[in-house]
Amino acid sequence: MKKLRYAMVGGGQGAFIGAVHRKAMALDGQIELVAGALSSDPERARASGRELGLREDRSHGRWQDLLADELRGNDDERIDFVSIVTPNHMHFPVARAFAEAGIHVVCDKPLVHSSEEAAELMRVVQRSGSVFGVTYNYTGYPMVREARDMVSRGAIGAVRKVIVEYNQGWLATHLEASGQKQADWRTDPARSGLAGAIGDIGSHAENLATTVTGLELESICADLTIFVPGRRLDDDGNVLLRFTNGAKGVLIASQIEVGCENDLRLRVFGTTGTLEWHQEEPNRLLHAPIDGPLRVLTRGSPWLGEAARRATRLPTGHPEAFIEAFANVYLGVAAHIRAIQAGRAADPLDADYPRLEDGARGVRFIEKVVQSAASTAKWTSFED
Amino acid sequence: MKKLRYAMVGGGQGAFIGAVHRKAMALDGQIELVAGALSSDPERARASGRELGLREDRSHGRWQDLLADELRGNDDERIDFVSIVTPNHMHFPVARAFAEAGIHVVCDKPLVHSSEEAAELMRVVQRSGSVFGVTYNYTGYPMVREARDMVSRGAIGAVRKVIVEYNQGWLATHLEASGQKQADWRTDPARSGLAGAIGDIGSHAENLATTVTGLELESICADLTIFVPGRRLDDDGNVLLRFTNGAKGVLIASQIEVGCENDLRLRVFGTTGTLEWHQEEPNRLLHAPIDGPLRVLTRGSPWLGEAARRATRLPTGHPEAFIEAFANVYLGVAAHIRAIQAGRAADPLDADYPRLEDGARGVRFIEKVVQSAASTAKWTSFED
Amino acid sequence: MKKLRYAMVGGGQGAFIGAVHRKAMALDGQIELVAGALSSDPERARASGRELGLREDRSHGRWQDLLADELRGNDDERIDFVSIVTPNHMHFPVARAFAEAGIHVVCDKPLVHSSEEAAELMRVVQRSGSVFGVTYNYTGYPMVREARDMVSRGAIGAVRKVIVEYNQGWLATHLEASGQKQADWRTDPARSGLAGAIGDIGSHAENLATTVTGLELESICADLTIFVPGRRLDDDGNVLLRFTNGAKGVLIASQIEVGCENDLRLRVFGTTGTLEWHQEEPNRLLHAPIDGPLRVLTRGSPWLGEAARRATRLPTGHPEAFIEAFANVYLGVAAHIRAIQAGRAADPLDADYPRLEDGARGVRFIEKVVQSAASTAKWTSFED
Amino acid sequence: MKKLRYAMVGGGQGAFIGAVHRKAMALDGQIELVAGALSSDPERARASGRELGLREDRSHGRWQDLLADELRGNDDERIDFVSIVTPNHMHFPVARAFAEAGIHVVCDKPLVHSSEEAAELMRVVQRSGSVFGVTYNYTGYPMVREARDMVSRGAIGAVRKVIVEYNQGWLATHLEASGQKQADWRTDPARSGLAGAIGDIGSHAENLATTVTGLELESICADLTIFVPGRRLDDDGNVLLRFTNGAKGVLIASQIEVGCENDLRLRVFGTTGTLEWHQEEPNRLLHAPIDGPLRVLTRGSPWLGEAARRATRLPTGHPEAFIEAFANVYLGVAAHIRAIQAGRAADPLDADYPRLEDGARGVRFIEKVVQSAASTAKWTSFED
Missing domain, CATH: 3.30.360.10 (Dihydrodipicolinate Reductase; domain 2)
Incomplete structure (x- = not known):
């Protein structure tokens, strides 16, 4: 199975939840990090990228540069989705921009700051057809x-x-x-x-x-x-x-x-x-x-x-925990993206993840x- | 230590909580049942009395008869307090009557049906000086x-x-x-x-x-x-x-x-x-x-x-439970009664039980x- | 139901388990303490008896006196059984003497010091027909x-x-x-x-x-x-x-x-x-x-x-605990004694208590x- | 931080523990699978390799071929260690061969079938200087x-x-x-x-x-x-x-x-x-x-x-579990290997993993x- 490629926005040095998202995606060997704009501070963003082994040209100081770069990149290397793990106030602009560009999105919760923003995101996603997952991780x-x-x-x-x-x-x-x-x-x-x-x-x-x-x-x-x-x-x-x-x-x-x-x-x-x-x-x-x-x-x-x-x-008795639940949300999104890429309907038991509607609610x-x-x-x- | 004697109102055959009160009082060998009006049904009251070994002349069909009998009884045999374990609606008339007669009272919760009744009880008790405990048993x-x-x-x-x-x-x-x-x-x-x-x-x-x-x-x-x-x-x-x-x-x-x-x-x-x-x-x-x-x-x-x-x-690890907690409430009341009978102030750590004020609240x-x-x-x- | 009467050997001031036995027997109002030889120290024995409200003439300084007194007492006041709660080394002589006299016995565990003593007790009890319970209380x-x-x-x-x-x-x-x-x-x-x-x-x-x-x-x-x-x-x-x-x-x-x-x-x-x-x-x-x-x-x-x-x-959720389990052992013994006194076979579900055989084993x-x-x-x- | 590269022996389709080892190593993004002999059945070995995304030339039907290939491979691509997750009877020959070749080894437990085999492994490892970890995973x-x-x-x-x-x-x-x-x-x-x-x-x-x-x-x-x-x-x-x-x-x-x-x-x-x-x-x-x-x-x-x-x-309350513990054992081995590669002593708090001596014991x-x-x-x- 070909690994899905993702970029991360946020989650650089000093952040907590970004590393959890990365471990969750790494766990099952199905998803790999290839690009990022890992901090709102350009210097920290690049340092974080180096620490994570990102290629220099795919580690950006601003999320707008990441998006622009993805849009001009060649198809073979392009990301399959973006994972947004910034503080809450950045969810809306970043998610909207990537979704408008037709890129699949996973966004942390709470989704955005207002129902107006949520409605706007719903409109954008309806137009673009992007997959949009919200990491209500406990449902995993x-x-x-x-x-x-x-x-x-x-x-x-x-x-x-x-x-x-x-x-x-x-x-x-x-x-x-x-x-x-x-x-x-x-x-x-x-x-x-x-x-x-x-x-x-x-x-x-x-x-x-x-x-x-x-x-x-x-x-x-x-x-x-x-x-x-x-x-x-x-x-x-x-x-x-x-x-x-x-x-x-x-x-x-x-x-x-x-x-x-x-x-x-x-x-x-x-x-x-x-x-x-x-x-x-x-x-x-x-x-x-x-x-x-x-x-x-x-x-x-x-x-x-x-x-x-x-x-x-x-098996029973071998405990699974927080990261596995998180990973299950990502596997659900990944199953949905793979189905779309393969031109088939997703098995709902596989594509089991919190949707944009959950985020808006x-x-x-x-x-x-x-x-x-x-x-x-x-x-x-x-x-x- | 001389045992305290009590009468019970309610708690006859078919009742649940009356038996718990009796076991709680029996547990430590400090309190004994000597009289009762164990049911609002006179037949059942007497049958219950027989089952519990009450003397026939101290087992009454009506609580009013119990009270009257106590008031004319001789001092050596008189009860030290009454325990009221009827359904809620009977708490008020029974508690008021016994308290007015200067008899110490333990009454189940909820105390009475209204704050007016509670206030009336408070007045009565203040006048009579009766000890009045309310069996919020969990505090025991x-x-x-x-x-x-x-x-x-x-x-x-x-x-x-x-x-x-x-x-x-x-x-x-x-x-x-x-x-x-x-x-x-x-x-x-x-x-x-x-x-x-x-x-x-x-x-x-x-x-x-x-x-x-x-x-x-x-x-x-x-x-x-x-x-x-x-x-x-x-x-x-x-x-x-x-x-x-x-x-x-x-x-x-x-x-x-x-x-x-x-x-x-x-x-x-x-x-x-x-x-x-x-x-x-x-x-x-x-x-x-x-x-x-x-x-x-x-x-x-x-x-x-x-x-x-x-x-x-x-000792630790030898579990105590529900009945012991109940018994502790009664031991608190008993300590208070004994102190009054002995003409001394009660040690508050011994006379530790929910008061009429708790019931009113x-x-x-x-x-x-x-x-x-x-x-x-x-x-x-x-x-x- | 008429209360069974018992005497206690051991369990005086400073002892731990004697009080537990007494509370267990008091709990259900079916068994009452009427006599005792509560300590091997005659002074402490009598002081303990006073504390527990024993009649002076039934509170003995030596267990042998208790036994002798029971044997000459009138039938109406005689004990129905003896409860032995001494340190282990006294179990054998006391239990043997009471059983030989045809008195029912409850004895704490471990029963005796040797299998020889246990066998001797078995012989005595077989001859006398005494009920013999051993307080392996956890089985209650x-x-x-x-x-x-x-x-x-x-x-x-x-x-x-x-x-x-x-x-x-x-x-x-x-x-x-x-x-x-x-x-x-x-x-x-x-x-x-x-x-x-x-x-x-x-x-x-x-x-x-x-x-x-x-x-x-x-x-x-x-x-x-x-x-x-x-x-x-x-x-x-x-x-x-x-x-x-x-x-x-x-x-x-x-x-x-x-x-x-x-x-x-x-x-x-x-x-x-x-x-x-x-x-x-x-x-x-x-x-x-x-x-x-x-x-x-x-x-x-x-x-x-x-x-x-x-x-x-x-009911469920109203916890019962250590003393109730102990009391169940005594209720089992009591059911057996009552059946014998009534000349009928005991219901095995009622007469459910550890036997002499358990003690010997x-x-x-x-x-x-x-x-x-x-x-x-x-x-x-x-x-x- | 450069990822360490490993080959896996065993752990192909139908196995249980091999996948756990792989997830554990993938979790933190520090270790990557690059080669394998994933089953003793050559067909299954290759199918398993394809499923895991191994390059065809690095997915072998026999562990001997894997070893031979590693020994002639160029330094840049060579594995840093081998992970042995076969049934127990294969631990000894595989571990000995890789250790003799100077390759670092992680081997599942129980280590080998006899103390003689364990002693032989100890000798080999002492000569070669290989790092040797045993996955007593619970110590992680x-x-x-x-x-x-x-x-x-x-x-x-x-x-x-x-x-x-x-x-x-x-x-x-x-x-x-x-x-x-x-x-x-x-x-x-x-x-x-x-x-x-x-x-x-x-x-x-x-x-x-x-x-x-x-x-x-x-x-x-x-x-x-x-x-x-x-x-x-x-x-x-x-x-x-x-x-x-x-x-x-x-x-x-x-x-x-x-x-x-x-x-x-x-x-x-x-x-x-x-x-x-x-x-x-x-x-x-x-x-x-x-x-x-x-x-x-x-x-x-x-x-x-x-x-x-x-x-x-x-953080506390965000549970970690079985896979994280497993990963900690691998991180310990990795820290040791990195220290050796860097020519410095390992920090014992980092290089914290069960050793060959634990396996032998x-x-x-x-x-x-x-x-x-x-x-x-x-x-x-x-x-x-």
Whole structure:
């Protein structure tokens, strides 16, 4: 199988998530990095390219130069897609430009800063036909896919209630004052967007809940707080949820919960059963059927469904984790791109990745939470 | 040590919680049952009395007869207190009558049906000087007391956030239609009160959170649901909390979460640490300090405080559980009664039990949740 | 139901386990303490009796006086059984004397110091017809009984392997030098017997494994160690097991494993499934069937068997623990005594308690372990 | 940083572990596959090479051809090392040949079939100066390295006892009869070697225990069993351990424990503390100090040591797993090779990987276990 080639925008020295994306793509030997504009600082961009073994002529100081170079390059060497791992505020211009040029795009979340930008991206992508993936990486976990399949095939009946939490503690102090790079941009409205914790991790929680349940939000009631003095964006959010099918829910996203590491967890309660999943123990899915004891489903077991099976590399008990889930999102995008290149329809079980629509819905969620938090009305509707 | 003597009102054949109260009181050999009006059905009351070995003349068909009999009995045989374990609607008349008669009272929760009734009880008790305990039994767990002490001595800094949940699944179906006695009265507004899940278990959650943190509610925002068709009281509630010190919180109480047994759990996040406790693993308290690894505190360990120590019977690793916690509440009441009888002040570490004020606060909480659930205003204040 | 009356030998002030026995018997209101010889020190015996509210004339300084008094007492007040909770070396003379007098006996474990003594007790009891229970209390846990039933009805196929462990750490230092009473007699050969850890807790492990599996030992290979300088009895033991059906096993008993509290745990591996139980989380039993996911069985669930059901007081999620398990052993003995007193056969599901045979087998196990530890032969047979 | 180039022997279509090795090496972008002899079946070898994108002239049907080709190739394209992932019986000839040719080697475990072969390899490697790594992959986990460091710096005092287990259940039935490739060769003495479960996974357990504690075995007592009818090698083993420092231990390795997945776990008990680690939850290390509560150490925490830190890619709570641990072993080998190529001494914290000596010790362990299992003497010494 020929490797797909990609360019990366962002992710240079000092960044965190760019390296994760690269490892995820490297893992299975199907995707290789060939070009980049790895930092907004041209010097750092080039140094980062050298460190990663990029050819000098394909390592650019500005993403516009990368794009221009790709457009004039010869077909044999051209990238198959671009991966955008910059701080949030750069997602929109970069994604739009590459998509307009007909290049496939993978973009980190939250997608963009506003629903207007999201709508504009949707229009561009519809015109260009680009594949567009959004790295809601947690949906790449096999047991999340199993949960989604179980809900979808009725294994827990009709969903009544959803509790989704993303508990972190790393911003319990004024870490951004220390110059820590991750804290710095995530707490800066200009680069992070409307929201802090709700944007950075609440959007993951929303996506996880929506992906697994297939439910649609009808209205929400949010309480956002800035606990750490001097901070400008929320570091804690609690949200009541109402879904269009009558289900209720709670979403909690916080970065000031001391001792919490990356504690994303989901509980889905149906009429005939319950599912529970924790990101920090990702190889297990708990299933409580109404008529029998709790069942502990583990990744790699023969009684799991096809979606989980395809997302699995190792036998049960040989744990897979964060990078593999990330890689699964990329493999989904890659399967879609390969199908298009081969002129065939993609197998939906292979081309399994979060789409532009997921990204747009996530942006709208952030906007609504911020709107609700500022409102004295109890419920902020998703219908308008 | 002379045993204290008590009478029980309610708790006859077919009841659940009455037997738990009796076992809790029997456990340590300090309290003995000598009289009762064990059922509102006089026949069943007497049969229950026989089963429990009550003397015929002290086993009554009506609680009024029990009270009258006590008032004319001779001092040597008189009860030291009454334990009220009836369905909720009987708490008020029985508790008021015994308290007015100067008899010490232990009453199950939720205390009464309205704040007016609670206020009336407070007046009566203030006049009579009766000891009045409310069986918020979960506060009797040693590790809950340790948590309370840790918060109080600043071990986690200032409390910023509280998440308290009481997850059950036993009412996920229309169980009351089967005639199951526990389901029957708990889902009946006439006997249960204003609320279903919020009254039955949400009030425990409120009490646990308030007891451990010492915080006071400023306002709440509640969403109550009746999921099971035909039911008349909420079987699910999600509540946003705001405390007067600026802390935020979430309270979840549900009886339709399939697979959940008696999953009361509390997380308290402070500026310098976090505490977490689960009722189903009651011998452990998790403590995450901001500057070190998670610590697993276990009941009976030498590094725990005096309140936890006094509530402990067995060495570490020899689990204690629900009945012992219940018994600790009763031992607290008993210590208070003994101190009064001896004409001395009670040691507060011994007379450690939920008071009438806790019960009244719980009633108000239920009222406010119901009021908020019916309101279109986002926040329902506790100040008016 | 008329309460059974008992006398206690041992268990006075400063003892640990006597109070546990008393609480266990008090819990359900079916058994009451009426007499005792609570300490080998006559002064302490009487002080202990006063503390427990014994009548002065029934609180004795010597167990021989207690026995004599019972034999001349009138029938209405006579004890129904004696509970022996002394240090090990006193079990034999006291148990023999009471059994010879035709009084029912409950005796703590390890039963006696030698198989000769055990055989003598067997002869006495056979002649007198006394009920004789041995407080291998862990077999009173409902989920242990469920495990026993599951093995017995073939739920895991034929047993191939057993791993049983009893991990403690409280004797990791030379605690007996501090005068701590529990450490003092347990490390003294004169009072504890042939073995230390193997006698005190290894015998529980043996009993748990044998009770649940129904297997019989064929031979063993033991390695005993005294880790703490100055100690005279083993504080750590590791034993390979071979059962007569071809199953294999490992038994670990240690009191020097720092951080271990009372970590008794059992794994039973069959041809078609596995069971796992931990004493510190006693309300759960793990069942891994060969053809499906792990099932977490919880006490009180409707899918458990009758033996577990009868040993259960509270609904699922309301944890029961150590004292309830102890109480179940006593309720089993009580059911047997009541049946005899009523002249009927006992229901085996009610009269469910460890018998004299279990005690004798436990003594033999300790002897064989000590023999094996001293031997250069690999296998020490149980056949001779 | 220039990528290191490697050739792989074994690991073609249908193999399991070869793909894991390749993903592990691909993960960090520092090592690339350039040549191979991927199967003992020449057709399958070439098909596998095409699938992995090997150049046709570097994909060989026989490992001898691969070696010959490497020896005549030009320096710029030559491999930096060979990775041997064949069934066990091929380890020796391949490893010896490449090492004799001065090529660096990474070889899977168990290293070879006999101590004679191991000694011969040692001689060859000593002459040639080749780097030689053995993929005891579990030692690549950051928390295993933390455990090793903690023991080594005295954090738990002197080690008294070690319990190491490797519990699996996948061979509880006669799976090899189905033609399953992994079961087939692992149960065949000609390809697997002297032992079954003890060789395949017991050797991992031995290595884990030895690596973490630094202790040396003095003697052992083993019981090996073939439970599944028709099988020719042990599928279950229980071993008592004695270390030269007086420490004791138990090693359990089984492949018939139904429901166990890849349950490698280690407990190390010292005079002042205990460590516990489970491979299926690899990001946590439990530490019980004698004078405080249990501490849960998590990968990525600031209070861990340098060895764990260097083996870590992601922040706490973003789980790393099996492949990352494998990759860490390869990064250790790569660091050593790079240092040699650069003519400098390797930083031992970077060149952290299991050596040929570990492999040889593992072979000797297997031999001794088999010898002990066949012996009627209790202890089989490691001194002769």
